[in-house]
Amino acid sequence: MSKRRVNSSRLIKPAVMLDTVQAVGALLLVCTLVLPALGANDPFFGTWKLNVAKSKLQPPAPGSDTVRIEIDGNDLRIEQEGVDEKGEPFKLTLQGGFDDSRYGIAGFRYADAISFRRPAGRRILAEARKSGVIVAWLEAEVSGNTLKVNLSVLDAEGKEVKSLAILQRDAP
Numbered sequence: 001m002s003k004r005r006v007n008s009s010r011l012i013k014p015a016v017m018l019d020t021v022q023a024v025g026a027l028l029l030v031c032t033l034v035l036p037a038l039g040a041n042d043p044f045f046g047t048w049k050l051n052v053a054k055s056k057l058q059p060p061a062p063g064s065d066t067v068r069i070e071i072d073g074n075d076l077r078i079e080q081e082g083v084d085e086k087g088e089p090f091k092l093t094l095q096g097g098f099d100d101s102r103y104g105i106a107g108f109r110y111a112d113a114i115s116f117r118r119p120a121g122r123r124i125l126a127e128a129r130k131s132g133v134i135v136a137w138l139e140a141e142v143s144g145n146t147l148k149v150n151l152s153v154l155d156a157e158g159k160e161v162k163s164l165a166i167l168q169r170d171a172p
Contacts, residue, residue: 042071043122043142048167050082056164058153060085067147067167074098076116076124102129110153111135145169 050065065082074097081091096103098118105111111128118124122143128136136153147167152160 044069044124044140044147045071047170048147049170051166051168054166058161058163061163062090063087065165065167066170098124 046069048067048069050062050067052061052064055061062085063083065080068079070077076094076096076098078094079092080094081089084090092105092108094103094105094114096114096116098116100115100117102113102115105114105128111130113129113132114126115129116124116126122141124138124140126138126140127134128138134154136151138152139150141148145168147169149165149167151163151165153163155161
């Protein structure tokens with residue numbers, strides 16, 4: 001009888017341990033697959049459309065604006081296109097990182113370089129420069145499906161002009 005109990009307990013323990021090992025293995029597999037996807041799901045990532053009615057933009061303000069943001073770790077890519085105050089289409093692409101380095105801007109008449117910082121997961125700060133002089137500051141913050149961008153620009157006389165752009169996440 002004691003032999004039988006020993007044999008049955010030897011059979012039960014490995015079966016229980018195998019189930020536990022399989023469960024832990026499955027959990028680790030799920031974490032390995034899901035957690036990187038969650039990390040890539042940055043709150044800024046996606047396509048945003050300017051809500052002109054909710055925004056408080058100073059002239060020259062665009063008639064329409066669509067912004068596509070891609071973030072991969074420390075790398076940032078922004079594509080912006082729309083229609084300017086004169087009805088002319090525009091397109092702008094920015095690439096950079098959140099390291100406060102200056103990155104070039106091609107084809108933009110107001111600035112030729114930009115730097116980005118990210119003090120928090122839902123907040124990005126930027127400074128735009130023209131010929132080495134800061135000409136604009138930007139603070140962007142995401143809340144749900146709304147991207148709020150506070151923008152300060154120096155006008156021709158060196159006076160700071162503030163605007164607020166409200167963008168809504170575009171449904172995929």
